[in-house]
Amino acid sequence: MAAPTGTQAPSRARITERTLRTDRWWITPALTVTGLVAWLAYATFRVFQQADYWVAEHHYLTPFSSPCVSNGCVDGAAHFGTFLPDHPLLPYAALSLPLLLLFRLTCYYYRKAYYRSFWLSPPACAVAEPHRRYTGETRLPLILQNAHRYTFYAALIITLINTYDAILAFDGADGFGVGLGNVILVGNVVMLWCYTLSCHSCRHITGGRLRSFSRHPIRYRWWTFVSKLNTRHMQFAWITLGTLALTDFYIWMVASGTWSDLRFF
């Protein structure tokens, strides 16, 4: 039998409990699992539903189907043309969704969240891990997390596309107008920008890797701005999951005729 490791190694003080913490340390990982599984279940359903993603009257397009590039997309919803085959297993936004998934999967905050809550590595500070071996991110596949910056570049382009969608939504079938859907779409886009620009790779790219800030005053300003956003990166990660689901749900309900859009003018 292999020798005990970690807190049970022969050289360590003899404490048999996994942790001596008396607080409810398991709440954060439990909430993380619940939140992420619920969101993924909802998003998967909506992405493959391939219905009620576009409100022709007000030009609302859900971010879950943007950009709509499948031959199945209805006229008007496809702002960048259609070139992918219409298939039940191919989401209408099959170009952007895998990149966004990789962006969030390799995000430094989400890595912390799922390494802790799904992989229990560690489940919480000062709570012993169930694993015998630990190689961190030194081997395949986890070494690929280092490519996060490339998914950040893709996310920048997709956030620009979401911004374009939100602007187009002010120009409905009857011309210019504003409804609750516009407020929700714009709010979502603002939050998406906050999340994308608060990325740790963005902080590194804008100025984090410089040695002398005094020689790069503009990049120093950018870095200062991004650093302020970056302190809230975890909050933006969760807020944007909420605003994405809310935006999609609102458009789903209006598109399906369950309720109509609240118009301001």
Ligand code: FES
């Ligand atoms: S670190 Fe979270 S998006 Fe880049």
